[in-house]
Amino acid sequence: MMLIIINNVLTFVGLSGVLSTIIVIADYFLANYGDCKIDINGKREITVKGGSSLLTSLAEKDIFVSSACGGRGTCGLCKVKGIDGCGPLLPTEKPYMSPKELEEGIRLSCQVKVKRDLKIEIPESIFSIRKYKSVVTAIEDYTYDIKRIEFKLIEPNEITFKAGQYVQLESKRYGKVRQPVMRAYSVSSNPSHTDYIELIIRKVPEGIMTTFTHDHLKEKDEISFTGPFGDFYIRDTGTDMFFVAGGSGMAPFKGMLEELNEKKSKRRIVFFFGARTTKDLFLLEGMKRFEEEMHDFKFIPILSHPEPNDGWDGLTGYIPPYFEEHLRDPKNTEGYLCGNPGLLNASEKRMRELGIEDVYYDSFG
Ligand SMILES: Cc1cc2nc3c(=O)[nH]c(=O)nc-3n(C[C@H](O)[C@H](O)[C@H](O)COP(=O)(O)OP(=O)(O)OC[C@H]3O[C@@H](n4cnc5c(N)ncnc54)[C@H](O)[C@@H]3O)c2cc1C
Structure with a gap:
């Protein structure tokens, strides 16, 4: 009897798994959401092709919401206020929300899929975040697993940031890693040097980005990053x-x-x-x-x-x-x-x- 129950449960779980996989694949290949309008702060409107995450759709229009994990739903940083059209809150978002944020309709933009016209609110400061093209001008070993890497800006050729803020570095394809990834790194150079930034990166075993920076990145390579992000900077209080x-x-x-x-x-x-x-x-x-x-x-x-x-x-x-x-x-x-x-x-x-x-x-x- 017990074996029959276990067998039925396993069959049910297996079928559910197969069905949800089919739905995800069908959604990916068959769903056509057409063009969707995103109203931002009631002041700007952008038109994007439906089907991608809100985070990606905004980035495609050069609006870079902070995201340290590159859209995997694990850092909880890419919060925006959903006013209309964002759909129900997903279980993947809930752990990152305070009760106040839940009440205010805050959402993780990497988890919200653009399927129809949306209305959202984001801090105005996000509009000053840019994507930068840079060239690696120095790589130095600080320890056996920590490197200092210097990036001279190409386009735009100057950056304004507060000491303590971070950028999101974009890797390139290497070895078996076919997709570039984005990861957050705190800027370690003095903000008064506006024509380059420097990062201090520790190699994480099996880490996608840090294997790239430590084993594949070379001087003269061109690399992109977005930023600056974050509110970790010194308060001007005198304490x-x-x-x-x-x-x-x-x-x-x-x-x-x-x-x-x-x-x-x-x-x-x-x-x-x-x-x-x-x-x-x-x-x-x-x-x-x-x-x-x-x-x-x-x-x-x-x-x-x-x-x-x-x-x-x-x-x-x-x-x-x-x-x-x-x-x-x-x-x-x-x-x-x-x-x-x-x-x-x-x-x-x-x-x-x-x-x-x-x-x-x-x-x-
Ligand atoms: C605001 C902020 C600032 C930061 N600043 C810095 C900084 O200045 N310097 C710095 O060194 N780091 C910094 N980090 C950390 C950095 O963003 C990366 O998380 C870190 O470098 C690892 O990236 P990775 O791509 O190499 O590792 P990932 O590929 O993201 O892997 C991380 C870990 O998860 C494991 N893993 C990966 N995929 C799987 C999987 N499918 N199953 C099981 N395990 C898996 C890996 O083995 C590894 O141990 C910062 C993070 C934040 C949020």
């Missing part, structure tokens, strides 16, 4: 600042520090930097120079797994327990965090416990 990063999470802080140094900032800054072993440390000379040149800057590297032959006599373990001894006035301190979600969550939690209210972050996960 003390705690910077926290791990690995390539160093990127936005390098740009911020170069800018703060150039502007002779008087703010007190403590930078807690996490790495596994001494092999994962980089830019130590640069940080030392900032300590010498800046008004009140301290760089604190902390190793989580120092090896016996590292000869490391600095701090070890997790980063958050070290905040307290460097904290003077929590009400007059802002936290800026960048890197993997584990480090960010633990750091934000500890900062809140210590009474730091203003915490800003860019999570790489």
Whole structure:
């Protein structure tokens, strides 16, 4: 009896799977949604060919909504306000929405398919995001798995961004990877250099983009990116600042520090930097120079797994327990965090416990 039930259930699940696959394929090949109009902010109207995601349709008209995962529905960044025609909220969108966003009709533009005329609202600042053509002018090894890559702008030949913001790099086809992908990378150069940007990229095992940047990209290659995106930038408040990063999470802080140094900032800054072993440390000379040149800057590297032959006599373990001894006035301190979600969550939690209210972050996960 039990076997018959299991057999029936499996048959049902199998049939449902086959049917939904047929529907998706039929929708892809047979559905013709014709031209669809998208009304944006009640001020502009664009006409697109129906059938693609809203994110892609907007990008085809040079309107670049922030999306760190390249439209896979995993970063939750490509939010727009759906006023009309966006269809029901999908289960893939719900986890990324706060109750307030659900109430306001916020949607993930990568999950909304354009099938009819739409009305949406997006921040006006999105219209200043551009697609840039650039050429790779330098590739430098920072560690065994982290590279600094410099891109000189070709068209447009200048970019305006805030230190801390990120761009979306577009890969090219290589090996078995037939489709270019887009991934987010924080700009690590000083915004006062408007004719190039620099990125700090860590190789992720089996990662599509980072295999491209580390194993295939060469100097003189032409590469496109869009940007700038994001609201991870220094608030102009004059408070003390705690910077926290791990690995390539160093990127936005390098740009911020170069800018703060150039502007002779008087703010007190403590930078807690996490790495596994001494092999994962980089830019130590640069940080030392900032300590010498800046008004009140301290760089604190902390190793989580120092090896016996590292000869490391600095701090070890997790980063958050070290905040307290460097904290003077929590009400007059802002936290800026960048890197993997584990480090960010633990750091934000500890900062809140210590009474730091203003915490800003860019999570790489
Ligand atoms: C705002 C922001 C800023 C960022 N800035 C930086 C930065 O400055 N520097 C930096 O190094 N990174 C940064 N990142 C991370 C970056 O965007 C990429 O996520 C990262 O480089 C990995 O990209 P990838 O294409 O190489 O990996 P992906 O191909 O996306 O793979 C990521 C992981 O998923 C696994 N995976 C992939 N496909 C599958 C599958 N089908 N099944 C199971 N597992 C799979 C891979 O093995 C890998 O471990 C940032 C992220 C965000 C959101």
